[in-house]
Amino acid sequence: MKRAHQISDWxxxxxxxxxxxxxxxxxxxxxxxxxxxxxxxxPAKEEAKxxxxxxxxxxxxxxxxxxxxxxxxxxxxxxxxxxxxxxPQAVLVLAxxxxxxxxxxxxxxxxxxxxxxxxxxxxxxxxxxTPPSLEPAVAALEQNLFTWIESKTRPPVxxxxxxxxxxxxxxxGPIPLLFHASGSAAFxxxxxxxxxxxxxxxxxAVDPIKFPEIPSVKDFKSAPGGFLPLVAxxxxxxxxxxxxxxxxxxxxxxxxxEMRSRNGASRVSxxxxxxxxxxxxxxxxxxxxxxxxxxxxxxxxxxxxxQTLLEHPLSAPNKPxxxxxxxxxxxxxxxxxxxxxxxxxxKPPPSVSRRFFKTREFASCxxxxxxxxxxxxxxxxxxxxxLPAYLRNAPEWIDYAKxxxxxxxxxxxxxxxxxxxxxxxKNLETRLYREIDSLAGxxxxxxxxxxxxxxxxxxxxxxxMLRQPSRYQAWISLGASRFPSVxxxxxxxxxxxxxxxAGQYGQxxxxxxxxxxxxxxxxxxxxxxxxxxxxxxxxxxxxxxFLDAVISAKKETxxxxxxxxxxxxxxxxxxxxxxxxxxxxxxSDILGIWxxxxxxxxxxxxxxxxxxxxxxxxxxxxxxKLFVRIPGTLLKxxxxxxxxxxxxxxxxxTTLINRLKSTxxxxxxxxxxxxxxxxxxxxxxxxPAGTKVFNLTPELEADLQARYNAFGEEWRSALxxxxxxxxxxxxxxxxxxxxxxxxxxxxxxxxxxQQFLAVHTxxxxxxxxxxxxxxxxxxxxxxxxxxDGGYRDSFELYTKLKELGAPTxxxxxxxxxxxxxxxxxxxxxxxxxxxxxxxxxxEKEKAKNRTFKDTPVSLFEKAMAASPWFGDYINxxxxxxxxxxxxxxxxEQRMPLPTEDIAKAWGMSLDAATAKKEPPKNFAVxx
Numbered sequence: 001m002k003r004a005h006q007i008s009d010w011x012x013x014x015x016x017x018x019x020x021x022x023x024x025x026x027x028x029x030x031x032x033x034x035x036x037x038x039x040x041x042x043p044a045k046e047e048a049k050x051x052x053x054x055x056x057x058x059x060x061x062x063x064x065x066x067x068x069x070x071x072x073x074x075x076x077x078x079x080x081x082x083x084x085x086x087x088p089q090a091v092l093v094l095a096x097x098x099x100x101x102x103x104x105x106x107x108x109x110x111x112x113x114x115x116x117x118x119x120x121x122x123x124x125x126x127x128x129x130t131p132p133s134l135e136p137a138v139a140a141l142e143q144n145l146f147t148w149i150e151s152k153t154r155p156p157v158x159x160x161x162x163x164x165x166x167x168x169x170x171x172x173g174p175i176p177l178l179f180h181a182s183g184s185a186a187f188x189x190x191x192x193x194x195x196x197x198x199x200x201x202x203x204x205a206v207d208p209i210k211f212p213e214i215p216s217v218k219d220f221k222s223a224p225g226g227f228l229p230l231v232a233x234x235x236x237x238x239x240x241x242x243x244x245x246x247x248x249x250x251x252x253x254x255x256x257x258e259m260r261s262r263n264g265a266s267r268v269s270x271x272x273x274x275x276x277x278x279x280x281x282x283x284x285x286x287x288x289x290x291x292x293x294x295x296x297x298x299x300x301x302x303x304x305x306x307q308t309l310l311e312h313p314l315s316a317p318n319k320p321x322x323x324x325x326x327x328x329x330x331x332x333x334x335x336x337x338x339x340x341x342x343x344x345x346x347k348p349p350p351s352v353s354r355r356f357f358k359t360r361e362f363a364s365c366x367x368x369x370x371x372x373x374x375x376x377x378x379x380x381x382x383x384x385x386x387l388p389a390y391l392r393n394a395p396e397w398i399d400y401a402k403x404x405x406x407x408x409x410x411x412x413x414x415x416x417x418x419x420x421x422x423x424x425x426k427n428l429e430t431r432l433y434r435e436i437d438s439l440a441g442x443x444x445x446x447x448x449x450x451x452x453x454x455x456x457x458x459x460x461x462x463x464x465m466l467r468q469p470s471r472y473q474a475w476i477s478l479g480a481s482r483f484p485s486v487x488x489x490x491x492x493x494x495x496x497x498x499x500x501x502a503g504q505y506g507q508x509x510x511x512x513x514x515x516x517x518x519x520x521x522x523x524x525x526x527x528x529x530x531x532x533x534x535x536x537x538x539x540x541x542x543x544x545x546f547l548d549a550v551i552s553a554k555k556e557t558x559x560x561x562x563x564x565x566x567x568x569x570x571x572x573x574x575x576x577x578x579x580x581x582x583x584x585x586x587x588s589d590i591l592g593i594w595x596x597x598x599x600x601x602x603x604x605x606x607x608x609x610x611x612x613x614x615x616x617x618x619x620x621x622x623x624x625k626l627f628v629r630i631p632g633t634l635l636k637x638x639x640x641x642x643x644x645x646x647x648x649x650x651x652x653x654t655t656l657i658n659r660l661k662s663t664x665x666x667x668x669x670x671x672x673x674x675x676x677x678x679x680x681x682x683x684x685x686x687x688p689a690g691t692k693v694f695n696l697t698p699e700l701e702a703d704l705q706a707r708y709n710a711f712g713e714e715w716r717s718a719l720x721x722x723x724x725x726x727x728x729x730x731x732x733x734x735x736x737x738x739x740x741x742x743x744x745x746x747x748x749x750x751x752x753x754q755q756f757l758a759v760h761t762x763x764x765x766x767x768x769x770x771x772x773x774x775x776x777x778x779x780x781x782x783x784x785x786x787x788d789g790g791y792r793d794s795f796e797l798y799t800k801l802k803e804l805g806a807p808t809x810x811x812x813x814x815x816x817x818x819x820x821x822x823x824x825x826x827x828x829x830x831x832x833x834x835x836x837x838x839x840x841x842x843e844k845e846k847a848k849n850r851t852f853k854d855t856p857v858s859l860f861e862k863a864m865a866a867s868p869w870f871g872d873y874i875n876x877x878x879x880x881x882x883x884x885x886x887x888x889x890x891x892e893q894r895m896p897l898p899t900e901d902i903a904k905a906w907g908m909s910l911d912a913a914t915a916k917k918e919p920p921k922n923f924a925v926x927x
Contacts, residue, residue: 055080057104066148073137078124079144080104083152088119088175090201091149092290095181095189099124108280112287118178121149125188138191138212145192149175174199178294180286182206197223202293202329204228204286206273209248211255216358220262224293224329226269227256228282231342233275246346250393253306253349257323261354264322267293270306271326272341285336292330302328307348309338321351349393352410355435361416361424365432368392368410369439376407378448378473379436383457387412396537400544404551406450409436413457421484421654425463432464450547452476459483462511463654469493474550476543481507485657486514487611494523494550494586496543501529505599506663510606513580520579523586526563528599542593549586559585564603566595605632607672609660611653612725614718618710621682625653626722629660629678631671639727640677642836644670644734645719645756647741647748651682666825667736670832677728679719683744705769708747716752732757732839734832738820739763746797753778757856758835760828763818765790767797771804777857779835780808783824785816807860809902810895814876814910823913827905834899860898867896869903878907 055063066079078099092113094100099122103109113120125141153175177200181189186208193200194212203225214220229252232245249272256270269289273282303325304311312320328334353369366387380401382388388410391397401408418424437445449472453461458480465472466484475495481504492515499508505528512526525546533539560569560582569577585591608630616624630640646667650656660678662668671678723730735756737745742764749759750769758779761767780801784794791812798810809831813824838856845852870886871878873895879886880903886894897903 055101055104057082058107058110061104061110063101063104066144068144073128073134073140075126075128076124077126077141077144079148080122081148081152082113082120082122084113084119085117088153089117090176090178090294091119091121091153093121093123093145093177093179093181093189095123095125095179095185097124097126097182097184108284108287112291116291119153121145123181123185123189125185127184127188134191134212138188138195141188142192142195146174149177176201178290179203180206180283180290181208184209187212193223193225197221199223200225202290204289206230206282206286208252208255211251213364214259214262216356216364220266222259222263222266222268224267224327226271226289226293226326227252228271228273228285229253230275230277231272231345233342233344247390247393249346250349250390254389254392256306256326257352258354260322260326267301267327267329269326269328271328271337272306272345274340274342277340281340285340288333288336289329292333296329300330302331302334304328304334307345309334323354324351346393350398352392353439355439357431357435358416359424359427359431361418361420361427363414363416364412365414365428366410366412367435367439370398370401370408370410371439372398372402372407373405375405375444376440376447377405378407378450379409379440380404380406381409381411381449381451381453381461383411383413383451383453383461385412385414385455385457396540396544407440407447409439411453411457413460415456421463421652425460425467425484428460429464429467446471448473450474452478452543452547453480454478455480465492465495466490474547476546479504480511482658482661483507483511483514485653486511486518487653487657488518490518492518492522492524494553494584496525496527496546498527498529501531505601506604506606507661509604510609510661512583513606516580516582522579523584525583525585525590525594527594527597528601529597530599534597539597542597545593546586546590549590553586559588559591561585561591564601605634607632607660609657610726611657612718612722614714614721616711616714618707618714620707621711621714624681624711624714624718625656626679626681626718627653627656627660628722628726628728629668629671630726631675631677633672634675638675640729641675642677642732642734643723643728643730644676644678644736644832645745646678646680647683647735647737647745648680649683649738649740656680656682666829670829674833674836676734677726679722679728681715681718683741701768709751712748712751715748716755731755734835735759736828737761737764739818743767749778750775757839758832760831761794761797762820762824762828763788763790763794765793767793771797771800771806773804775801776804776806777855778806779831779856779860780806781811781828781831782808783811783813783827785818786812786814787817788812789818807857807864809897809906810873811871811906812873812876813913821913822915823905823908826908827902830899830901830905834902863898864896867898869897869900871895871897871903871906876907876910878903 055065057063061082064081066081068077068079080099080101082104094103101122103120103122109120123145127137179189179193179200180203183206186205187210189203190205190208191212193203194215200223203223205225206228207230208227229249231249253270256268259266259268273285302311303320305324306326307324312325328337350370350372353371355367355369356364358364368387368389370392380397382391382397391408391410398408433446436447436449440447451461451465451472451474453476455478458477459482461475462477462480463484465475466486469490469492472493474493476498477495478498479500495515497508497512497515499505508528509526512524515522515524561567562569563581563583569582583594585594610628610630612626612628614624614626616622634640644667646659648656648659650659659665660668660680668678670676720730722728731754733756735745735749735758737743737760739762742761743766745759745761746764746767747769749756750772753772753774754777756778758781760781760783762783763785780798782794782798782801784791788794794812795810798808801808811824811827813821816824835856838859841859842852842854842856845854868881869878870881870889872889872893874893878897879889895906897906
């Protein structure tokens with residue numbers, strides 16, 4: 001019974017594919033045009049009049065070139081087209097990095113396409129590096145191809161014809177596609193095929209060098225096709241020079257197995273091919289394969305083990321593993337596959353169990369379970385942003401796990417939008433542990449874990465470890481840029497925290513100190529890697545040595561050393577060492593390795609971050625948590641020079657603490673620059689997400705205001721206690737609020753304006769609180785986005801403050817939505833600096849002259865009255881006073897700007913505002 005392929009509706013021929021392979025290969029060896037003009041009909045005059053590209057072709061073949069839209073994600077993109085017949089039955093896309101236009105001179109290809117009435121599209125595509133997201137580039141390429149193909153192949157439909165409805169529908173349907181792609185072009189064509197598999201009748205990818213993600217759809221089924229990896233002769237034993245080729249082969253095999261594992265009915269081939277074969281021979285096989293895949297019959301296709309080319313024995317007690325068996329569209333192809341495959345293939349990698357899941361917070365979590373022993377005693381989890389599939393074939397890690405009788409779990413984890421770290425961790429923990437228990441089997445529940453994680457997954461595995469430390473035997477965290485909060489006493493298992501470069505040093509060291517401070521006996525080692533590092537294989541060998549030492553370490557073989565001075569802890573009874581300055585080693589060997597790999601460091605001024613909790617009588621916020629950050633740059637005994645209160649939409653410990661730890665946050669940088677403390681708190685539950693504040697009934701509005709009143713008193717009481725404990729000023733504070741935090745900052749500042757020297761709210765709304773007369777003595781900056789939903793509320797607040805006579809500035813970021821940006825951040829810093837400078841000036845003048853009457857507000861008013869700069873708040877430009885261009889701007893549209901720094905930030909161009917910031921100064925300090 002024939003398969004229901006798309007092309008079968010148009011064509012029915014049966015082919016002698018074995019004969020075709022050798023005949024077509026022989027034709028390909030003939031010089032082009034040696035037989036003269038082919039016996040094909042010469043195109044009509046109308047066709048010949050069409051634009052023809054400067055591409056050599058056989059006589060009678062008209063080659064067109066598509067006008068393609070250049071995309072920044074493509075270095076080159078060329079499409080050439082030959083319409084073999086008036087109404088082609090299919091389109092074959094021949095793709096490579098450089099357009100293979102020579103096929104228009106190749107009689108074997110021309111004869112093949114003419115025979116089957118297929119048109120040819122030659123694609124040359126070269127990506128421009130690896131952009132952050134390939135999805136837009138794939139979509140752009142797909143649109144280019146499909147639009148061009150549709151414009152050339154869709155026949156005109158005359159509704160007045162006598163065609164019945166079925167025939168009419170058939171004509172309206174898109175023409176089926178096939179592709180034969182090589183190298184990097186195979187990635188682009190496979191990406192398009194995976195997006196719309198039903199559009200493709202058959203495909204063949206020759207030696208792809210990278211692979212798209214397979215859609216996360218249950219039982220996803222690809223179009224029939226296959227991979228043809230080129231395999232060079234394998235020396236025995238393998239040499240360093242041959243490892244990249246072996247790794248590439250394994251990556252291709254892993255992708256094939258992934259596709260087969262998603263749906264055992266997916267007809268996908270994996271045909272290793274000798275790397276020394278000619279392009280002509282591969283083309284001949286491609287023609288043979290595509291033909292058989294398009295027209296073959298179900299009773300002719302084969303399912304064969306990709307290594308042995310044998311069928312699964314019918315007498316076997318177990319079912320065949322779909323990842324080990326590939327599809328072959330016809331019996332006649334088997335001879336060619338056997339003849340042209342390499343004599344020796346790389347050793348088949350260990351069999352794996354594959355799992356894939358996603359949650360609301362994680363776009364994907366790919367798992368590969370390698371059962372090295374029948375009953376593992378633990379699980380070695382190796383995690384990275386992308387699935388570290390190559391480790392499946394790394395004998396060092398597999399043999400290492402087998403030696404310890406551990407199973408191996410390879411994990412690729414990709415974040416999506418994280419709204420709540422706690423919810424994300426809970427969901428990930430539930431699903432991950434359930435998958436591990438399922439993979440281990442019913443007899444092996446809650447196996448202990450040993451983790452080696454890199455990048456973002458290192459942060460999440462640290463989070464899971466802190467939630468359930470008893471399940472972990474040891475851990476290694478490498479190259480994370482953020483970490484979970486550690487605010488309570490907790491005992492953690494032995495671990496190694498590694499910063500790969502100076503940019504990661506500060507965050508990593510803060511997390512190390514948190515872990516060591518949580519319990520003075522927490523066995524944690526911290527390794528800041530030196531700039532010049534040994535090869536990756538040597539580093540991973542040292543990490544395995546660390547895990548070995550942890551597993552075999554005894555309590556009496558504990559080693560401690562000062563992180564910076566490399567000295568032993570003091571034995572004095574009167575001076576106890578600060579635990580956060582000492583690193584732990586499971587053995588003297590590891591101490592030696594650590595000294596060899598580490599970057600020499602000296603103590604650096606890290607901030608102090610503390611959490612204080614206060615009970616409240618408010619149901620929405622039963623516990624008020626204040627987080628205090630004291631700059632590490634202050635001299636011993638020196639108090640901060642003021643306080644910045646920061647109110648955000650977040651409420652979880654980890655997100656708030658990570659904000660205070662951030663070394664590239666503009667507000668944190670401002671606090672350090674001015675020697676100021678920072679205080680932030682949890683407020684999100686006061687105005688829960690989804691609360692419709694614009695149409696509240698008078699009763700609900702009154703209830704909300706009563707809550708703000710009650711919370712304000714609780715907040716002031718807690719703030720006073722924290723300021724007293726840390727010797728902080730409790731007046732002339734700075735206040736910054738963002739999003740829902742801006743609404744809360746507005747409520748607080750309107751109730752207690754005398755508490756604050758200056759207030760900056762950004763992208764807020766629900767600014768409905770009455771502005772008190774005391775607001776005249778506070779500086780105000782109201783910013784929003786031109787495209788933000790709260791624009792009107794922000795402008796109305798600015799208007800109210802201005803009418804009251806309060807010193808106020810307004811800025812709507814050009815083309816900015818509900819987000820922050822460099823121009824807003826720099827404007828906020830310049831505004832706060834100006835407010836501090838005026839306050840300090842008044843204090844100094846009053847100290848020298850008791851009759852000095854000016855206040856910061858009066859100085860502000862004088863500066864605004866004789867403003868040296870003006871901003872056009874409609875067109876987002878700033879002009880110096882006296883500039884003739886100011887004359888064309890209406891007076892009511894001008895915004896006086898008191899200083900050049902404020903004017904520069906206020907009038908920052910969109911290009912500058914969206915440009916990447918210069919990297920901040922790092923905490924890491926070397927020799």
